[in-house]
Amino acid sequence: MGYIEDLRALVGTRALILTGVTVLVIDQNSRFLMVQSDKLWKLPGGFIELGESAEEACRREILEETGINIGNLQLIGVFSGKDYFTKLPNGDEYFPVNIAYVTEEILSGDLKPDDIEIQKVQFFKWSSFPKDLTERDRQIFQSFIENLILEGRKGLK
Template sequence: MMGYIQNIRKKIGHDRLIAVGAGVFVYKDGKVLLQKRRDNLCWALHGGVVEIGEVVENAAKRELLEETGLIAGKLELLGVFSGDNRMYTYPNGDEVYIIGIIYICRDFAGELLPKTDETVELKWFDIDDLPKEISPLNVVPMQAFVDYIKRTNP
């Protein structure tokens, strides 16, 4: 089934569009699970665009399952991210402004997928030793996540 964004792209090409994204940081035992994205080869949280009529939290859980194989239980809202730093041009030329609704997941089950159509690698990182190559849309949410974890889990 073709998603909303793919359908719109057929009509507007690479022009900038506004989208709502749902993302998840998976956290356990002082480590965060990140994915290396296939499109820009940067490390990122798990997430994607909310489809029309989809509950945002369900979109976050769906994206987590698709990208990692993990089934999310309870999600905790980290925050809503918007502003100039949410403009992005994908390597294929598609321009977006993504309002990101980001969650933390500590309650999950399942087996990690080795890779998917969107990811080349999944890896657990110590919260104090994160990679330098963070996907641009994830820089601000990543800092907010680290700050929150350090503040609430001394």
Template sequence: MEYYKQLRQYVGHDPLILPGAVVLIFNDKKELLLQERERGVFGLPGGLMELGESLEDTARREVLEETGLRLGRLTLCNVYSGPDYYSENPNGDKFYSVTAVYKTYEYTGNITPDENETISLQFFSPEHLPDGILTSYRKFIEDEFL
């Protein structure tokens, strides 16, 4: 069972701090890989940390699970946290995200979307990103390009 789900058994819907990582993956054309998790809603591959993992381990595991890609060298771009990263899920779960954002141009493997979490995976030029990028992910992307 995922760590945060174990915690929810004890704290119910009370706020949790949830550390995680996402990765800006660029191809040789400097296009960015985006993950469509719901129809028309895009984000970056990544997810929540499990016990015993580093943030970099989290990034690598989540990207492999969601995309089928193995990552090479990762560069830490920034860590995002604080009141702007508070969320409440429709089920009432409250949490503060602490998200490490990495970038890489190095990956191997074939893009294989995880059928449980991914509708599609597609590279986009940073100048022509789709409208449906979630707000926090858009900030991560814009901070890298500004």
């Protein structure tokens, strides 16, 4: 069993604080990588494992979910609080602390979903990516855009 499963065996469905990562992967054509899980498109990521750094978790999750290896990571922000409370269909509750990163370095690999958690993996242009984002992903994109503006970078293609 994993760390979260071990905790659940002790506390049942009571609310936990869980730390996870999300990665905004941008390819050379300024497209954003999204994964489809349970018919919902979202940014790739997952929970940090015991002893793992946030950056290591990013690289592991991206490789597991999408089949690609990524390079340099830049922090977008940390997202947490009561607005992120999650209750899963099985009754498990948690408050996530989500650390979001962006990378434009795709080092190797071929896009391929894991077919366990992820059914599809696809790059989307800014003008055509799925609009029905989770609140978490919407806030990550908003913070990313605000950072672009503050840095004085040109808009996305």
